[in-house]
Amino acid sequence: MPHALNDFISVLFDGLAYAMFLFITSVGLSVTMGLMGFVNLAHGAFAMAGGFIVVSLARTYGIDFIPALVIASVTVGLISVRFEQRLYRRFYKSTDLEQVLLTIGLAFMSIAAFTYFYGPIPKSVPLPHWLQGDVNLGFRTFPTYRAFLIVLGAVLIAILWFVFEKTNIGAKIRAAVDNRRMAESVGINVDRLFTLTFAVGSGLAALGGGLAIQLLGLTPSFALLYLVLFLIVVAVGGMGSLKGTLLAALVIGIVDTGGKYLFPVAGTFFIYVITVAVLLVKPAGFFGRE
Amino acid sequence: MSDATLHQKTLTARQRASDYLARRHHFHWAEALPWLLAIAAFFVFSNRMAFGSQVLIMIMFAVSLDLILGYAGIITLGHAAFFGIGAYTVALASLRLGWSEPISGIIAGGVVAGLAGLVVGWFMLRYRGLTLLMLTIAFAAMLQESGNLRSDITGGYDGLPGLTFDPLFGHFQYDLYGHTNYWYVLAALAVVFYVVRRIVYSPFGQALTGIRENVRRMNAIGSPVHWRLVTVYAISAAIAGIAGALFTQTNAYVTLTVFDFDTSAKVMVMLILGGTGRLYGAFVGATVYMVLEDYLSKMSPTFWQFGIGLLLVVAVLFARRGLLGVVESASAFRWRTGAARRRFVWKTEYWKALAVAAFDGGLIGFLIGFAGNLGRADRMSLFVSAFPARVVAFIALGAAAGIVINAVYLLVTSRSAVERPAS
Amino acid sequence: MRIVSLLGTAALAVVLGAGAQAATVKVGVVLPFSGANADLGHQIDKAFDLYVKLHAKDIAPNKVEIIKRDEGPPTGAQAKTIATELITNDKVKILTGFVFSPSAIALAPVVTQAKVPMVIANAGTAWITNLSPYIVRLSFSMWHPAYPMGAYAYNKIGCRTVAMAYTDFPPGKDSTEAFKTGFEKAGGKIVDSIPMGSPVQVPDFTPFLQKVKDEHPDCLYAFIPSGAHAAGIMKAYGELGLRKAGIKLIGPMDLIPDNKLQDMGDAAIGTIVMGHYAVDLDNPQNKEFKAEWHKAYGPDSYPDFMSAAGWDTMHAIFDTIKKLNGNVDDGAKFVDAMKGWSTDGPRGHVMIDPATRDIVENEHALEVYRKPDGKLGERVLETIKGVKDECKVLKVGRCGS
Structure with a gap:
């Protein structure tokens, strides 16, 4: 196989897998910020919580990786409902700055709390046998776990797309993102809608956290370490836009991977170059409201 | 109503307004308090002045952020860029050019950072909200990355060690206890603060507040919004640069970590904690944050972040306008009758x-x-x-x-x- | 402030030993207890605590008082501020710890000015010891493992071509430069040198290793910080099937820290590193160290190369206090007394080189294998005795000054 083609496939495949992780973890943040204008810097903390629940379930109870992922996402989704109702709701009308202070405070607390319970050593989980090794597609092999990430991402995107575009709830969410006051005045209960999307978003973040164990490793500092990355995906995609977040995740994932593969000397430069380039041309991101 | 009486009324209203503005920038006796406390701190905690200097530097950094965030409503999470530019200007001037006179050094740091702020601000301040936030983050991160690419110049993450600076005024040596540094930084802070205070209460400062409150109206009345924002951004960048320069001089060392996202985020948290748009909020926020961090990390080196997080959450629950806001409310409360x-x-x-x-x-x-x-x-x-x-x-x-x-x-x-x- | 005050048998000794002046020596411990690298700080701190607990009686009637402070992020500035305060406010006589090189570099002028010895338990940038006559290093320089690994990789492992991948910060650059020097001297060829992002965030390692896979060298020499990065790169290495593709993974001991080895799984088997310590090292001191460690911290907690260096660090401090009979006010005298200090510790025989104040230690080529009980272990392939910091021997760059 020609060298350039091989490079291209490598970048595309690894970038795609990375992009799926970015999408799954960031989409909740995007909707939160789009729907309520709420700056949730504790989003990474929900992801981290998901990751640690997976670790506990898999290692203490010997539950398989996949069921553990599901349990962790659901649990974090449910817990996040209480957070939203009790804490976040008081701050919807506050300024961005107060929201920043609140959520960064929560992130700090979560870091210390998880350090207390889990210690600072990075955690890992045993993967099921069928996720290890690599799959042979004839012309070359690909790591199974990454293929799994791509498939899982594709399935989730299909589900989210269906819910967003084809169902009543999806229509309401889109309406509320576009014009919240108008949506309320036609009788949509935006608060309840938001609770729901917040729970789903946090649950997905938790799923992302679980997936990240194998991808990036998991320590308590995860809560803030990758926050900028998630914010970049949200900003580049446009707040509250599903397809924007997806496109941004793809662009960031593939450009970052390509940059690392072809020009490792420039490090993480490419992520920021692409961010600046996109935002200078489209300040509201790919599909954000101007 | 005749034209004359209308004119008369406008005049008195204008008179009242200008009286109010004039009164507002008079020094209030309570403003002496933080400075007296800073001087008292020197005598009470004279063994801890290395830490004291760092607190003062962070106060200056937070003041620079307050100027744009609190007064002009520019939200940024990349202010560490200018702090870092100032820090590296002094370091490289000393190391490569042998320019180690400290006071001209911080002025140079301020000028370079200010120029950078002018250029960057001109590009970025067309945007607002999340877009601006991400652009500022990206700018700081790209500076850091470039610094790491040219680690032959910047020293990379191992930094530039062995920086030496001339004694202050050619006379005062830098002692182990950081006493010289403390007075030096305090004096610099006082000068910077005086300038900022003048700016804030000037017509220019009023125009900035107008932009913060209602951009459209300011545009409508023909105010050069963009240039005003760029100007204040450059001034703020210069002050951040001075703070960074002092940071390098007091530590005699600098690494690329000055550009960290953490630095930007921390100074913003300090400022919001103290209260934005009121100058002394930076004093309260930076001091409370740093002293508490120091205290808690002594108590529990591992889990101190929990306490800081709790402080932020409690502050935002109970003190919506920052800690200084509470003090103001309390003093207002006292003046009210039953x-x-x-x-x-x-x-x-x-x-x-x-x-x-x-x-x-x-x-x-x-x-x-x-x-x-x-x-x-x-x-x-x-x-x-x-x-x-x-x-x-x-x-x-x-x-x-x-x-x-x-x-x-x-x-x-x-x-x-x-x-x-x-x- | 968490103060571990140690009485030991001191009280009794004071009563009995009339006239014996018992001193309480304050030791400031500066380690990262929080943040992304807290893990590293805790590995050393546990060794410190353990040594102090077991050996407090050795220095009777004198006592030590340990004052712990958080080194924070690797900015240099924070460590400098708190360490300065430890000297000016808490009046410590000895400073120790220091995981990050920037901390030690920033602090060097301060300890020179204050005449307080700084006993480094980790920070590995080679030229640190040149910065102040009050610096003594008990851990290692990046050159200690990396330089001999060059010749070993060529001669014994059979690497003819090597791709180097490293985390893009000074220790990474040091380590790869040292390896390259040794490897090229032996006759090998470096085919690529890939920086892998900052030490702060653990990146997705796959693109970097995919690049290596496509270049197909004999061996991959990797340097990453031994925290979360180590676990991450091993996963990517396993996932991409590099070993199956015939690319051997080699590196310094940071690649397989003992406390993360068990989690690394099959991917790690066959990895060969050069290092001064492994849990499985067969010497009586290590057996005792290991046993005490498990007793104190549980069977699932393992000491690693940092802990071993931490143990020896505290050992050296205690021995010197004893030698000076608690008179540690004179920092220069303390450093002089430390010069030439040697012991048989968990790492084997170590000595402080009087000329450079840096450690002289044995380096072992270690291979990861699966032990009969199912756990992963490291077996010693070869031991190179009495390795000095070659950077200072060859006077490379700043090491020459």
Whole structure:
């Protein structure tokens, strides 16, 4: 196989897998910020919580990786409902700055709390046998776990797309993102809608956290370490836009991977170059409201 | 109404307004307080001036952020870029050019950072909100990356060691205890603060506040919004640069970590904590944050972040306008007569609130107890033996804590309904 | 402030030993207890605590008082501020710890000015010891493992071509430069040198290793910080099937820290590193160290190369206090007394080179294998005795000054 083609496939495949992780973890943040204008810097903390629940379930109870992922996402989704109702709701009308202070405070607390319970050593989980090794597609092999990430991402995107575009709830969410006051005045209960999307978003973040164990490793500092990355995906995609977040995740994932593969000397430069380039041309991101 | 009386009325209104503005920038006696405290701190904690200097530097950094965030409403998470530019200007000037006179050094740091702010601001300040936030983050990150690419110049993450600076005024040596540095930084802070205060209360400062409150109206009345924003951004960048230059000089060392996102985020948190748009908020916020961080990290080097996080959450729950806002409310409260002093009246829905609080507290307690067993042991045996008692204890503890916290919250919020009307 | 005050048998000794002046020596411990690298700080701190607990009686009637402070992020500035305060406010006589090189570099002028010895338990940038006559290093320089690994990789492992991948910060650059020097001297060829992002965030390692896979060298020499990065790169290495593709993974001991080895799984088997310590090292001191460690911290907690260096660090401090009979006010005398200090510790025989104040230690080529009990272990393939910091021997760059 020609060298350039091989490079291209490598970048595309690894970038795609990375992009799926970015999408799954960031989409909740995007909707939160789009729907309520709420700056949730504790989003990474929900992801981290998901990751640690997976670790506990898999290692203490010997539950398989996949069921553990599901349990962790659901649990974090449910817990996040209480957070939203009790804490976040008081701050919807506050300024961005107060929201920043609140959520960064929560992130700090979560870091210390998880350090207390889990210690600072990075955690890992045993993967099921069928996720290890690599799959042979004839012309070359690909790591199974990454293929799994791509498939899982594709399935989730299909589900989210269906819910967003084809169902009543999806229509309401889109309406509320576009014009919240108008949506309320036609009788949509935006608060309840938001609770729901917040729970789903946090649950997905938790799923992302679980997936990240194998991808990036998991320590308590995860809560803030990758926050900028998630914010970049949200900003580049446009707040509250599903397809924007997806496109941004793809662009960031593939450009970052390509940059690392072809020009490792420039490090993480490419992520920021692409961010600046996109935002200078489209300040509201790919599909954000101007 | 005749034209003459109308003219007369306009004049008195204008007169009143300008009187008010003139009065506002007069020094209030309470403004001496932070400076007296800073001087007193020198004598009380004379062994801890290395830390004291760092606090003062962060105050200056926070003041620079207040100028754009509090007064002009420019939201940024990349202010460390200018702090870092100032820091590296002094370091490289000393190392490569042998320019180690400290005072001209910080001026150079301020000028270079200010110029950078001018250029960058001209590009970025067309944008607002999240877009601007990400652009500022990206700018700082790209500076850091470029610095790492050319680590032959910047020293990379191992930094530039062995920086030496001439004695202050050719006379005062830098002592181990940081005494010279403390006075040096305090004096620099006083000068910078005086300038900032002048700017804030000048017509230019008023125009900035106008932009913060209503951009469209300022555009409509023909105010050169963009240039005003760029100007204040450059001034703020210059001050951040001076703070960075002082940072390098007091440490005699600098690494690329000055450009960290953490630095930007931390200074912003300090400022919001103290209160934005009121200058002294930076003093209160930076001091409280750093002293508490220092104190907590001595108490528990591993878990101190929990305390800081709690402070932020509690502050935002109870002190919506920053810690300084509480002080202001309290002093306003004192001046009011009995009528404003509202009595706490028990309402029946408070029972429900307390019950919900108990439930949530219990839930949190359960999670903590549960996680404690899951995370720590990593083994089934301990889990089984200690599970029920421990989790039940945590549920009870959490519920009790929930009730207490909520009760305090109810008491405070129902009383402090006497917010001062926006003047 | 968490103060571990140690009485030991001191009280008794004071009563009995009339005239014996018992001193309480304050030791400031500066380690990262929080943040992304807290893990590293805790590995050393546990060794410190353990040594102090077991050996407090050795220095009777004198006592030590340990004052712990958080080194924070690797900015240099924070460590400098708190360490300065430890000297000016808490009046410590000895400073120790220091995981990050920037901390040690920033602090060097301060300890020179204050005449307080700084006993480094980790920070590995080679030229640090040149910065102040009050610096003594008990851990290692990046050159200690990396330089001999060059010749070993060529001669014994059979690497003819090597791709180097490293975390893009000074220790990474040091380590790869040292390896390259040794490897090229032996006759090998470096085919690529890939920086892998900052030490702060753990990156997705796959693109970097995919690049290596496509270049197909004999061996991959990797340097990453031994925290979360180590676990991450091993996963990517396993996932991409590099070993199956015939690319051997080699590196310094940071690649397989003992406390993360068990989690690394099959991917790690066959990895060969050069290092001064492994849990499985067969010497009586290590056996005792290991046993005490498990007793104190549980069977699932392992000491690693940092802990071993931490143990020896505290050992050296205690021995010197004893030698000076508690008179540690004179920092220069303390450093002089430390010069030439040697012992048989968990790492084997170590000595402080009087000329450079840096450690002289044995380096072992270690291979990861699966032990009969199912756990992963490291077996010693070869031991190179009495390795000095070659950077200072060859006077490379700043090491020459």
